[in-house]
Amino acid sequence: MNDETKKQINERYERELGKGERFWPDTLFKDLIMSLGIFVLLILIATFVGIPAEAKADPSDTSYLPRPEWYFLFLFKFLALYGQLPLIGKIEWLATVVIPTIALGALTLVPFIEKSPHRHYSKRMLPISIMIIMVTGIVLMTITSEVPTVSEDGSEVLGILQTIAGIFIPVVAYILFFVFKNNTRLMLWTTSLAAVSMILLSGTVLALAPEKHGEEVEVATTLVDQIVAGQDLYSIHCTECHGDDGSTGIIAGVEGLEGEKITPINSRDVLYTITDASMYEVIAYGRPNSGMPPYGKTYGGELSKSEIDYIVILMRYSWDDRFEAPVIPELFPPLADGEVPSYDVHIEPIVKRYCISCHRPGKDNNNYLMTTYEEILTTGDHAEFNIIAGDENSYFLQTIQGTPILDENGQEIIGIMPPGKLLKPNVVDVFLRWIMNGMPKTAAEAGVLFQTPTPAP
Amino acid sequence: MWKTVYAWLDERIGFDSLYTNLLDRPEPKTTWWNTLGSASMFLFILQGLTGIFLTVYYTPSPDHAYDSITYIMEGVAFGWLIRGIHHWGATLMVLVVFIHMLRVFFTASFKFPRELTWLIGIGLFLATLGMGFTGYLLPWNQKAYWATTVGTQIAGTVPFLGEFILKALRGGPELSALTLQRFFAAHIWIIPAVLAALMGLHLYLVIKHGESHFPTKED
Structure with a gap:
């Protein structure tokens, strides 16, 4: 750039300053005003949207679908x-290193690549x-980032459409740009056509995309939630051996x-002398010599880090008298x-706490599952007698009320349930009313059956 | 009393020259698009302030990071608000800085005499992304852990140097306490220092050259 042009630019700027x-x-x-607006917006989002809860990092959970920050999507x-x-x-580093470096390098050196002094869009x-085209591509790829390239049935249509929209059209457009670069009209047409077809293709991809399965993970954040989560987990995994x-x-x-x-494990000796971290480790690693299996996912168990934490919290708050x-x-x-x-x-939370521990796949339970x-x-080996609407002799009701089921020779075929210790009377009452009234599933179905008791005369 | 103090300070600082040099400057007609740079700076300051509050309770170790964040959200008065602003402010900052860059590009404001301002601006953009990348790991939750795992993996595909970069970022072959510690250091000391220094230069250049005018057919 020569001094004459620089002088012209400076004079031009002085004129703009004048008016x-x-x-x-x-x-x-x-x-x-802009900053204030942003500040208010942030407070509103922080208050009304908040931050979605996430479970604790768990390096052993290889089923977790990793995703980068949204701006790297x-x-x-x-x-x-x-x-x-x-x-x-197949040449991975071309896409991870070379292409981003070229793009970023070009962006950085823009002032030295585009040397013409003109600033109006018609001249550049x-x-x-x-x-x-670059920004359209980035925005569209961010929006469609969750759409898989291969559908569950193995069809690659989605992937092909996305590749056309994300790579093929931009490349063709870039080539055409260099061919047409002196013709404003053709440039406008090419840009619009490329951008619109990219948007339409991505729209099609989104429309065809399989519906996202809500794999919401429950994360307990408040102490009460954590204790309740711990209680549920304890009843499933620990009750069998350690008792309620x-x-x-x-x-x-x-x-x-x-x-x-x-x-x-509820004694003072244990609770006062073992720290949370050691408790965590006992649950995660198990105690190989005394029969306790490992529960941490890393060691072949079923529980994630957060879940073991919940159990430890439950133990503290239920049995440790310092809490x-x-x-x-x-x-x-x-x-x-x-x-x-x-x-x-009613039934689901009760079953989860008192029954599922044994009545789930892989346990000795006469094939009766309750999940x-x-x-x-x-389900179950005695399904036809087990739960009969309106019948007090249902096996289910007999066993939870302390009557074992015997066969014709007087041999016990089903013991009392739960084994060892019967449910509290109010819990038994819930099952009784539920089966006697035809096992309604939803609260609405149960509401219809509500009978106002006849007032005592 | 106030007058004496003012006079004493004025003698030593020189409010008049500050006023004429910083505030009472001529500018071309500006639009709302011109506010994005100062909005980025505002967000940086806001992130700094909320970030300082967060460090009071945050512990950068795999054993305690998650719990300390839970405590900030549940136990500390207005902790949820401070973290909420910091969390969403990060997202917004990336967005605002990016749009600011697009505006400068489309109005060709990077041309003479503002080329250096653009170069520093790219540095600021990369530093902002770096802040986002390092900050994302700190809550030590599933999302953070796995996002950083794949992010550093991508850096590891660089030919020849990949392995070295990967280990330098992670502080070892795997994500560990070291990774968290160095991401924390980068997030609260290294990158913010670079960012603040670059921002000072950027601002100096903006004040020296003034904001560019909106290009018309003449330009």
Whole structure:
């Protein structure tokens, strides 16, 4: 750039300054309003949207679908699409290093690449067109980042459409840009056509995309939630051996561990001398020599780090007298006279706490599974006698009320349930009312059956 | 009393020259698009302030990071608000800085005499992304852990140097306490220092050359 042009640019700027404004107050005023607007917006988002809860980092959980920060999603998508290309798709570092470096380098050196002194868009169609296509691509790839390139049925249509929109069209457009660069009209047409077809293709991809399965992970954040989560997990994984309240000293009724002597885990001795971290480790690693299996996922168990934390919290707040437990909501809302319980509101939480520990796949339970409504009603070796609407002699009701089921020779075929210790009377009452009234599933179905008790005469 | 103090300070600082040099400057007609640079700076300051509050309770170790964040959200008065602003402010800052860059590009404001301002601006953009990348790991939750795992993996595909970069970022072959510690250091000391220095230069150049005018057919 020669001195003449520089002088012209400076004079031009002086003229603009002449008919301009003052930094204070005119320019600064706008700046302040903008910043204030952003501040208010942030407070509103922080208050009304908040931050979604996430479970604790768990290096052993390889099933977790890793995703980068949202502003790197386009790069992630680009890598996925690039990997689909024949031949060069195999050279990974081309896409991860070379192409981003070229793009970033070009962006950095823009002032030295685009040397013309002109600033109006009509005189710089080439750089503007390239940038428009680049930004369109980035935005679209961010939006479609969740769409897989290969559908579940193995069809690659989605991937091909995305590759056309994300790589093929931009490349063709860039080539055309350099051919047409002196023709403003053709440039405009090419840019618009490329951008519109990219948008339409991505729209099609989104429309065809398989619906996202809500794999919401429950994360307990408040102490009460954590204790309740811990209670549910404890009832499923620990009750069998350690008992409801952790007081078991000799294991009974567990295959392979029958008669094993264990330390009651609710004693002061244990709670005062073992730290949270050690408790965590006992649960995660297990105690190989005394029969306790490892529960941490890393060591072959089923529990994530957060889940083991919840169990430790439960143990502290339930049994350690140095901790004062907050008010824990009841397992199920108490029933009024004549009210009929439903599966959704009453039975499910009860079953989860008292039954699923044994009545789930892989346990010795006469094939009676209780993890869903349908399973409760239809599975088991004695399904036809187990739950009969309106029949007090249903096996289910007999066993939970302390009557074992005997065969014709007087041999016990089903013991009392739960083995060892019967449920509290109000819990038994819930099951009684539920089965006697035809096992309604939803609260609405149960509401219809509500009978106002006849007032005493 | 106030007058004496003012006079004493004025003698030593010179409010008048500050006023004429910083505030009472002529500018071309500006639009709302011109506010994005100062908005980025505002967001940086806001991130700095909320970030300082967060460090009071945050512990950068795999054993305690997650719990300390939970405590900030549940136990500390207005901790949820401070973290909420910091969390969403990060997202917004990336967005605002990016749009600011696009505006400068489309109005060709990077041309003479503002080429250096653009170069420093690219540095600021990269530093902002770096802040986002390092800050994302700190909550030590599933999302953070795995995002950083794939992010550093991508850096590891660089030919020849990949392995070295990967290990330098992670502080070893795997994500560990070291990774968290160095991301924390980068997030609260190294990158903000670079960012603040670059921002000072950027601002100096903006004040020296004034904001560019909106290009017309003449340009």
